[in-house]
Amino acid sequence: MSRRQSKTLLMLLIERDHHDVPIATLMVQAFEKHGTERAAAQSLGITQQAFNVWKYRLGLAETIDKIRQARLLGDRDRGSDRYGKGKHRRSHA
Numbered sequence: 001m002s003r004r005q006s007k008t009l010l011m012l013l014i015e016r017d018h019h020d021v022p023i024a025t026l027m028v029q030a031f032e033k034h035g036t037e038r039a040a041a042q043s044l045g046i047t048q049q050a051f052n053v054w055k056y057r058l059g060l061a062e063t064i065d066k067i068r069q070a071r072l073l074g075d076r077d078r079g080s081d082r083y084g085k086g087k088h089r090r091s092h093a
Contacts, residue, residue: 024058
């Protein structure tokens with residue numbers, strides 16, 4: 001038996017404010033743009049907790065995880081980490 005993906009009133013209002021773009025699309029786009037659930041949530045005007053709950057409610061957890069993994073691999077391939085220290089950084093010793 002599949003779970004029903006019912007939208008909350010707030011989800012419907014956010015869709016309306018974004019020209020009726022589905023909330024799932026908005027969430028994925030926000031995460032792709034901002035890179036964290038916190039920043040994506042802020043861009044949509046919701047809390048990180050709401051973003052996380054909606055992610056599971058709408059079946060987006062796997063999609064968002066794939067985006068996160070691709071971003072992490074891209075950062076690693078460029079030789080940088082979260083703090084801007086890369087493998088090409090010179091030591092002044």
